[in-house]
Amino acid sequence: MTFYRIFFFYIIFWTAVVSPTPILNRGYKPKTNVFNFTIEKVTLAPDGFTRQLSTVNGQYPGPAIEVNKGDRIVMNINNKLGEPTAIHAHGMLQRGTPWFDGVPWMAQCVIPDDYEFTYNFSVSDQVGTHWYHAHETMQYVDGVFGPLIIHDPDDPYKSEYDEEIIVMLNDYHHTNAQILLKQFLTPESQGVEPVPDNGLINGKSNFDCSKAPPGSKCVDNAGLAKFEFVKDKKYRLRIINTSAFSAFFFSIDKHEMEVIEADGLYTKRNKIHRLPINVAQRYSVIVTANQPVDNYIMRSEFQKKCMPDAAASLPIMKAIVHYEGAPDDPEPKDNPWSDSLTECVDLDHKTLQPLKEEKIPESTKKLELTIAFHKNTTGVVRAFLNDSSYIPDINFPTLDKIFKKSPFNDTSANAYIFDKPGEVVDIYLINTDDGEHPFHIHGYQFWVLGTGNGDKVDENDLNTLNPIKRDTATIPATGFFEKEEIMTVLLGVQESDKKVNKKNSV
Numbered sequence: 001m002t003f004y005r006i007f008f009f010y011i012i013f014w015t016a017v018v019s020p021t022p023i024l025n026r027g028y029k030p031k032t033n034v035f036n037f038t039i040e041k042v043t044l045a046p047d048g049f050t051r052q053l054s055t056v057n058g059q060y061p062g063p064a065i066e067v068n069k070g071d072r073i074v075m076n077i078n079n080k081l082g083e084p085t086a087i088h089a090h091g092m093l094q095r096g097t098p099w100f101d102g103v104p105w106m107a108q109c110v111i112p113d114d115y116e117f118t119y120n121f122s123v124s125d126q127v128g129t130h131w132y133h134a135h136e137t138m139q140y141v142d143g144v145f146g147p148l149i150i151h152d153p154d155d156p157y158k159s160e161y162d163e164e165i166i167v168m169l170n171d172y173h174h175t176n177a178q179i180l181l182k183q184f185l186t187p188e189s190q191g192v193e194p195v196p197d198n199g200l201i202n203g204k205s206n207f208d209c210s211k212a213p214p215g216s217k218c219v220d221n222a223g224l225a226k227f228e229f230v231k232d233k234k235y236r237l238r239i240i241n242t243s244a245f246s247a248f249f250f251s252i253d254k255h256e257m258e259v260i261e262a263d264g265l266y267t268k269r270n271k272i273h274r275l276p277i278n279v280a281q282r283y284s285v286i287v288t289a290n291q292p293v294d295n296y297i298m299r300s301e302f303q304k305k306c307m308p309d310a311a312a313s314l315p316i317m318k319a320i321v322h323y324e325g326a327p328d329d330p331e332p333k334d335n336p337w338s339d340s341l342t343e344c345v346d347l348d349h350k351t352l353q354p355l356k357e358e359k360i361p362e363s364t365k366k367l368e369l370t371i372a373f374h375k376n377t378t379g380v381v382r383a384f385l386n387d388s389s390y391i392p393d394i395n396f397p398t399l400d401k402i403f404k405k406s407p408f409n410d411t412s413a414n415a416y417i418f419d420k421p422g423e424v425v426d427i428y429l430i431n432t433d434d435g436e437h438p439f440h441i442h443g444y445q446f447w448v449l450g451t452g453n454g455d456k457v458d459e460n461d462l463n464t465l466n467p468i469k470r471d472t473a474t475i476p477a478t479g480f481f482e483k484e485e486i487m488t489v490l491l492g493v494q495e496s497d498k499k500v501n502k503k504n505s506v
């Protein structure tokens with residue numbers, strides 16, 4: 001397992017430079033939205049425990065980026081962090097602008113301290129719930145993150161809800177993430193991840209200060225996030241897990257939820273009570289305020305089976321749903337849903353299906369990737385893909401290598417090159433680790449065709465009829481089954497327009 005646990009998986013596609021024309025209705029004229037972000041360290045106490053956080057414009061979480069389908073996002077980054085940074089917009093395909101993907105040494109060089117840098121990209125025909133975050137080392141764990149919402153004038157569910165609410169969930173450490181990372185990358189850690197001190201909903205929570213180290217500045221009952229409901233109104237909750245490590249079960253006491261979106265793509269509506277959400281995943285759910293006027297608990301429970309033993313004492317993350325007309329109550333009665341769900345896996349396919357069924361193309365290539373975590377020659381536990389641990393080339397970023405047609409001589413680039421337009425790749429992920437892992441591909445949404453336990457995938461067991469398409473999926477752990485888990489994702493490569501403006505490359 002690894003602390004910073006998302007597999008940011010970069011397959012190198014020449015074809016990632018396509019610019020589809022946005023299909024826009026209702027006469028909407030796309031706009032350019034400018035966001036001026038100063039990244040800086042500020043002393044804050046989101047849960048009552050005072051510490052220094054890395055923030056966007058002094059805010060934790062960072063300000064929301066909200067645009068419409070077809071719009072352009074211009075992010076002016078002013079780096080005052082005292083260290084290099086780069087900002088990734090998670091979920092954005094960056095067709096035509098892969099150099100604005102924000103991954104240091106992959107898509108760009110870092111933005112040095114005290115420098116400015118502008119990201120400028122169209123959201124094209126993408127919609128839905130996404131987020132942005134620093135992609136340099138562990139910075140986002142210390143606070144450089146925020147929601148990125150693309151409103152859709154053609155939203156098929158638009159008449160089904162009255163208002164929208166953004167709900168950000170994250171695990172939260174009281175120690176600076178750089179210190180935690182340093183400790184983690186030693187032989188002594190044995191690869192056991194640091195356990196968070198708390199969890200936050202929209203950047204708020206209470207903390208029991210008796211657990212804080214002596215000498216720390218801490219106040220009890222800092223206050224929970226409060227969501228205002230009006231009786232009988234319908235709300236679209238956009239839920240984003242911005243954690244370093246933790247998967248959650250999200251729910252609201254006494255209120256059912258209907259899932260309508262996963263990672264920016266509409267799903268068939270489906271009633272559930274508890275929503276599993278892994279790191280970097282997003283869901284929209286519709287919730288009706290159909291309960292008696294009162295206060296209710298919104299809760300996000302750590303899925304502790306996929307965490308180290310020390311996580312056992314972590315509290316349930318809570319917020320308050322307050323109906324208009326109800327008296328204030330900082331501690332509403334507990335009324336949790338009791339449905340039991342398997343931990344450390346995604347929502348079952350039966351409850352998560354795409355709204356739009358697509359014909360899944362035949363694959364033209366197969367790629368097998370074995371995921372492993374073991375000690376390297378210095379005794380430090382590292383992540384390996386096909387026995388190679390990724391090392392960035394800080395002198396020659398990957399994208400630059402591609403544009404210059406420079407070969408990848410070093411296997412530590414973990415580069416798999418697909419350069420035929422229209423290529424469709426079956427990716428078999430073989431997880432040999434005893435932990436689950438969120439798997440994410442930049443610039444693509446993939447179909448999740450299935451998971452299984454065993455060394456071989458039985459192709460007849462794969463769902464090629466109506467698999468969910470998304471950008472972040474959970475690869476189950478080996479530990480919960482007898483054999484290795486295999487997840488197959490099928491990846492479609494888009495047609496290329498072959499017009500690459502190299503001058504825009506950074």
Ligand SMILES: [Cu+2]
Pocket residue numbers: 088089090091440441442
């Ligand atoms: Cu991403």
